[in-house]
Amino acid sequence: MRVLVIEDETRLAQTIRRGLELEGFVVQLAHTGTDGLWHATEDSFDVILLDIMLPGLSGYEVLRRLRERDVLTPVLMLTAKDGDYEQADALDLGADDYLTKPFSFVVLIARVRALLRRRAPQRPALLKVGDLELDPARRSVRRGARAITLTPREFGLLEFLMRHREIALTKPEILRNVWDAHYDGPENVVEVYVGYLRKKIDTPFGRTSIETLRGVGYRLVEDAGSGDRQVDDESGSAPG
Template identity: 45%
Template structure:
């Protein structure tokens, strides 16, 4: 999953970025409102963490502009102001959630995960596909009783394919949403990792190739 952090206060920006990366997110950062708006309009983020007090363009202005331009990205507001008026102002402009500074990183992470689930119309943090179970909190994968050990990249790829289960997922989408693939020089890196995943998941196959288009994760036989 790919997240954008727009925060002008460097210590918070750096810590949240590192924490999210360590929990499997592909993370971009912006230090002011203008840069944040530009990044949010250029890239299909799964979640945007947006500080309210920003130089150049305030978080609320960024939020308003994004919604006016039709963006449906999940937005979590970070604010140091805790009055009802401030909180309502953010939500009413189209924020999905808010968190008051200082916050517990665990809570930020949980809210970000919940926003991502909602973004993909899911409620259950555990994804089940035939006998494959993915615990998105612990980030563990089991097939039947067998625990499958995956690398961070493999897990991120599998989770993205799983939340989009039944849909065609293009290479570009994988490129844009999965952990630092977009920074990878090798162009066939996605095919390589799909190969790793298929091998680790075993039979019957769950990831199917649609030639010229991308991949579909489904229990149905390859048609």
């Protein structure tokens, strides 16, 4: 799940980012209204956390322009102002929820998850590929009747692969959606985490559901047979 945090208080923004990442979210930060509007319109997010008092463009103006452009991403407004008129203005402009500073991080996470559940009709409640099942709300994974424990990064990678089942995904695409847009480390971190996933969701069950597409990236399928199957990216068939 990807969250855009538009907040000009740097320390608060970093605190929110660390907390969300510990919960398994991929977070993009923006510190001005102008930058936030650009990210929100040029990229896709599951939720936007939007401060009202921002340099460049106010949160109200960012929200107004987003809704004018038919960007329907759920927006949770953050503000130091605690007043009925401010809340009413935000909701009238198209905000989905409103949180007054200072706030409990537990409450923030609960509000974010509530927005995601509200959006649930656009997404399946459970993601299933064969007998592999992932529950985004409960953050649980099962293969058949057996529960599988994953780290937040492994869970995020598996969720991204399952939401794009049967689709070839490049390493840059995976990094951008499971790590973040500004990750500048080595791409082979994807290989490392794919290896971790295979050891948990495939190897103990005699499965190979994550295909390596030579020269392309990876693809999750129902079951590719035994062994670490590599597929030729041009012919679409396994090399002989």
